[in-house]
Amino acid sequence: MLDTTGELQLIDVGEYTTEAGVTLPISIAYQAWGEFRGDNVILVEHALTGDSDAATWWEGLVGSGKALDTDRYCVICTNALGGCMGSTGPSSARTNGVWGSQFPALSIRDLVHAEAKALSILGVDRVHAVVGGSMGGARALEWAALYPERVGAAAVIAVSARASAWQIGIQTAQIAAIEQDPAWRGGDYYRFAPPIEGLKTARRIAHLTYRGELEIDERFGTDAQENENPLGPYRDPDQRFAVQSYLDYQGTRLTERFDAGSYVTLTEALNRHDIGRDRGGLNKALANIQVPIFVVGIDTDILYPYHQQEHISRNVGNLLGMAKVSSPVGHDAFLTETRQMDRILRRFLSLLDA
């Protein structure tokens, strides 16, 4: 029974077999807002370190009277399989302790299959639209490929049709930084202190791919952090530039709310993102998508450059429309440029009604 109070709920999905062939019992956490009337579900897909609380992380876009209007739509957001905010992931308990290194590798398709099973249990057989950015965009596109009969349309934001080699490169470098932290212990650290330093380094790198260099430079330039002197006679990790302090802070903040094992598992799922796999190649797979797709990109995104969204729009079988967010912020603009995203999501939904 679908709970639309906005409170975190947990669904026992039962046994699930991953794309690569491992069977395990899984649960999926979700939150939902707005009365469910059968055909009015908007499924929101979160990004890598996001969670099911879309009304918070997309505050300007989800709610009464907002673009994803909870007076009209029932907005559902699940926590991705492999995550650490309620759904089954490497930090979850099992019969003997915690999954850790025994948690299987996941693909984006696994995340979507698990979510689809959870929605079925809730009695949601079809969604009016699925909307997501970054890893959420990869999931939205896979929804259209895997479950065309269950999806009215998809808004695919700031993502590509498959991982690029550059993305795989920067993401595997982040994973390597975590693995090199002795506290990682091969992924079985859950009875010990977590690999905080490794996760911090990974996040520092990641954050620089989420933000445009113009925005970062405008904010920090070569400024020293207050009361610190990064230009001293000897190098000193405690005497920092302002941008360094900012990245340290971003890293620390993530370690306080996110599990390193989930970070590795979901980053790995992004490495495996490939709409073309086992579907006769990328462009054939895109051409076969008959669900209306609305593609959104950001002009300064260095992680998922705009040409990757243009590639989707050129090749997808049923293009509903395309929009470009103009922002110095880079990849994260789909989270921060609320006014532009508001107009874009309203246009997406109005095209569906037309």
Next chain:
Amino acid sequence: MLDTTGELQLIDVGEYTTEAGVTLPISIAYQAWGEFRGDNVILVEHALTGDSDAATWWEGLVGSGKALDTDRYCVICTNALGGCMGSTGPSSARTNGVWGSQFPALSIRDLVHAEAKALSILGVDRVHAVVGGSMGGARALEWAALYPERVGAAAVIAVSARASAWQIGIQTAQIAAIEQDPAWRGGDYYRFAPPIEGLKTARRIAHLTYRGELEIDERFGTDAQENENPLGPYRDPDQRFAVQSYLDYQGTRLTERFDAGSYVTLTEALNRHDIGRDRGGLNKALANIQVPIFVVGIDTDILYPYHQQEHISRNVGNLLGMAKVSSPVGHDAFLTETRQMDRILRRFLSLLDA
């Protein structure tokens, strides 16, 4: 006495006091090619992990009949202070062991001052031109600011007038990866095994800033490394994508030829790169440069985006010209796009003769 046989030579420079106030004895290594006739020196400045052997790493551009024609010019290339290819750096011996963590922090200006002193000892009071890309470009620009009477012109390639916050961010993340390797031992690892894993991670990250994402993707895409399966049921660091294997290889190759202490010292010098420091700000400092400057940028450079070279060209006091390298390769194109660089360097030198 200047040796122009191309063999590695060492100059005892004596005591040097860094910009931040540490005095130490230094030596500078160099190589030179082509007869020295007093006014015919071209000083070539290497990049971060480069060395004095310009005839090798810029093989297509330095030599008889080439753009930097050793039949006409005397081409000199020194190893940067702080490096590990002959010049004094953290791995150099001193009275009690090796410098290690006691080696002072350096700025780009320190690298230039040390080189200027070395050239004076060799009897080179003035150079016809100074040419360099990346960290070499930062040094070429500082040469023009620090020693206008000793420089005929400068070709400043693929660099900015100061470190950007994004550059500082990605560079301090690399340093953090090295510091987190337990083998780093605070910089005093020279009697033990070196911090290979940390340096490898740093290089993996750096390499992705040296290469354009289009080029990397064209070469590797989502390919698996031969005989490995990165899509297996469990994540396995030994089952890699081709791009991951390529970055591992780049990392390993660097650890075989470069010292982690020098990597940290010179990366830190790049963080301190700022033409405007103590000169009344960036644009005033650029405006005061009266040495003719030829600016070169690369259209796909994500580390030093082209707008940073446009900024130099807009503000520098004496702009000789500007050129753009068009290449999918990104930052490294100044090393790989030999045909374009050949035309550009010939044009630079012909403008000097005009």
